[in-house]
Amino acid sequence: MNPDLSKLHPYPFEKLTKLKAQVTPPTNLAHIALSIGEPKHPAPQFVVDELIKNIGALSSYPTTKGLPQLRNAISIWLERRFKLQHGSVDPERHVLPVNGTREAIFAFTQSATDRTRKGSIVSPNPFYQIYEGAAILAGAELDYIPCLAENHFIPDFAQVPDTAWQSCQILFLCSPGNPTGSVIPLPTLKYLIELAQKHNFIIASDECYSEIYCNEDKPPVGLLEACANLGMHDFRNCIVFHSLSKRSNLPGLRSGFVAGDAGLIEKFLLYRTYHGCAMPIQHQLASAACWSDESHVKANRDLYREKFKRVLEILEPVMSIEQTDASFYLWPKTPISDERFAQELFAQQNVTVLPGRYLSRTVSGINPGENRIRMALVAGVEECETAARRIRSYIESIQ
Numbered sequence: 001m002n003p004d005l006s007k008l009h010p011y012p013f014e015k016l017t018k019l020k021a022q023v024t025p026p027t028n029l030a031h032i033a034l035s036i037g038e039p040k041h042p043a044p045q046f047v048v049d050e051l052i053k054n055i056g057a058l059s060s061y062p063t064t065k066g067l068p069q070l071r072n073a074i075s076i077w078l079e080r081r082f083k084l085q086h087g088s089v090d091p092e093r094h095v096l097p098v099n100g101t102r103e104a105i106f107a108f109t110q111s112a113t114d115r116t117r118k119g120s121i122v123s124p125n126p127f128y129q130i131y132e133g134a135a136i137l138a139g140a141e142l143d144y145i146p147c148l149a150e151n152h153f154i155p156d157f158a159q160v161p162d163t164a165w166q167s168c169q170i171l172f173l174c175s176p177g178n179p180t181g182s183v184i185p186l187p188t189l190k191y192l193i194e195l196a197q198k199h200n201f202i203i204a205s206d207e208c209y210s211e212i213y214c215n216e217d218k219p220p221v222g223l224l225e226a227c228a229n230l231g232m233h234d235f236r237n238c239i240v241f242h243s244l245s246k247r248s249n250l251p252g253l254r255s256g257f258v259a260g261d262a263g264l265i266e267k268f269l270l271y272r273t274y275h276g277c278a279m280p281i282q283h284q285l286a287s288a289a290c291w292s293d294e295s296h297v298k299a300n301r302d303l304y305r306e307k308f309k310r311v312l313e314i315l316e317p318v319m320s321i322e323q324t325d326a327s328f329y330l331w332p333k334t335p336i337s338d339e340r341f342a343q344e345l346f347a348q349q350n351v352t353v354l355p356g357r358y359l360s361r362t363v364s365g366i367n368p369g370e371n372r373i374r375m376a377l378v379a380g381v382e383e384c385e386t387a388a389r390r391i392r393s394y395i396e397s398i399q
Contacts, residue, residue, distance in 0.1 A: 007136045011129060012358035019339060019355070023347035032387040034375045035352040037178070037328070041249040041303060044296045050286035057281035064278045065269060066097035073288040074242075074257050082225035088233045089224075093262040096269055097279050097287070099254040101208045101241040102130050105172075108239065108258065109134035111271035112170055112202055119169040124155050126179055126359035126369045128206065131172045140169060144361055146368045153180035153331065157192060168201040176209040176220055179359055179374035180331045181324025183213075189226035196237045202264065205240045208256070211247040211297050212304055213326035220326050224260060235260040246328070247297055248290050255279060255287040304328050307377045307384045314388040318395045330375040331356070335395065338373050348397070349390035 016035060025031065065071075071091035078089045089095065098104035105128075109121070113135075121135040125144035135142050143164055145155035154177075171192065175184040196203050205223035213220055227235045243256035258268065272278075279287075290296075308323055311330070315321050321332035334341040338355040345351050354376075356369030377384050 002137065004137050004139065008133055009129070012354060015358050016342070016352070016354060019343050020346050020352070023343055025346055025350035026348070029350040029390070031350045031352070032379060032383055032390070033352045034377065034379070034384075034387055035354040036378070037246070037376045038251055038378055039246060039249040039328075040378050040380060041300060043249050043253075044290065044293070046293070046296075047248070047250060047253070047286045047290055050289050051282050054282040054285045057285070060281055062278040062281045062284065064273050064276075066279060067281065067284045067288070070097055070284045070288040070291075071095045073291040074259065077291045078224065078259060081219070082222045082228070084224060084228050085233050088228065089259065090262070094235065094265060095257055095259045096265050096272070097255070097257050097284060098241075098272075099256070099277050099279055100245060100251075101206060101243045101256045103254075103277060104241055104256060104258050105130050105204070105206060106134040106137075107272065107275055107277065108204060108241075108268055109138050109140075109170065111268050112204075112264065113138035113140050114169060115139050118167065120164070120167050122160070122164070122168050122171045124172065124174055124177065125361055125363065126356065127172070128174060128178050129359070131174075131206075132361075135170075143168070144363050146363065146366060147177065147180055147182070148368055153177060153182040154184055154188065157188065157195075165195055165199045165201065168199060170202045170204050171196070173203060173205040173223065175205065175207060175222075176213070176324070176326035178206075178209065178327065179329050179354075179356070179369075181209075181327040181329045183220040183325040186221045186226055186229060189221065189223055190230055193223075193226055193230060193232065193238065201237065202261075203238050205238070207240050208243040209246055209327040210242065212301060212328055214305060214308070214323060216298075216301070234262070237261055237264075239264055244287060244290055247300070249300060250290070253283055253286065255283055255290075303381065304377065307381050310381065310385045311375075311377060311388040314385070314392055318392050318399075328377045330377065331372055332375070334371050334373055336371075336398065338369070338371050342373060344398070345391060345394050349394050351387050351390050351394075353391075 075089040075091040120141040147153040239260040245251040356372035360369030
């Protein structure tokens, strides 16, 4: 077996399961899960209809590159959503459908890491654990950049020494951030793109929360948009990951895409041809319909805005909590240890949240997730409000 498997950290939810197993929740309160970022809003009916209509495609092998109509729909969406130059996203060269961002991020890291030279993969801290696991199994060293409150939970890239950029092979970005919900601004993205050109590393931007945001008139900026802003319409050294899981409430469809630098896409397609992860045809056709529709996405955002409004009104008087820029997460401070907070909240109120330290690593004695929790407002509006009232009740009981 690959010896690097022993270097993998337990997944955050494994740790959470062990933490919760030490206590017993009240049986008179229904469990409310705010721990897992799994959308609970209904799937769009037109997607269900497309799947049923095309179920006969089960009898055919899908191609790794995907259907032209899906790649066309993605290209049109990218150009419209991120204000890209018309025709700059070639569906033949710049887009590759994938089975969700999790699988794609892991696979891309394996294909993009040069094992013949010593190099590092740079990640925000806290982070989506796939970045770390993918780096470990690609044989790369990991450098973590903390996401701290004083920098609006965005990594302070200016503090990274030039020597670190020289050895960097892949820089992972997550914007809007998981778990912080912070959006990396356009000037910072442009600065990073210029660094990537100077030191010849890849920027891999996880943008799967980009369509859940608070201000309808100010959608989060994307990496390809920053490239276009610099006049770099070939997206050199830049790759983005997008998904229908959060945008369209379709985590079970396992549908997303990778887009950007045509040279990187070409090599990644070669890897995936051997990897064997083609998306089923009926899923591709349903996905094409989904990328072509915005009305259900707007309705989705409206629901999240209502949940944020209700939850924040309840919790702001009793804890240090604020509206995030985007995503469906809250990242509040806890008045006690984040582990103790999560465990006692479950024991007293049967509400599950995720301790922040489970999403972070301690570097130079600092763990950016300590004394914070991640709350995913994925349940229904009324259920989220109920959870907030229970959390408030618990906090008031320990003050």
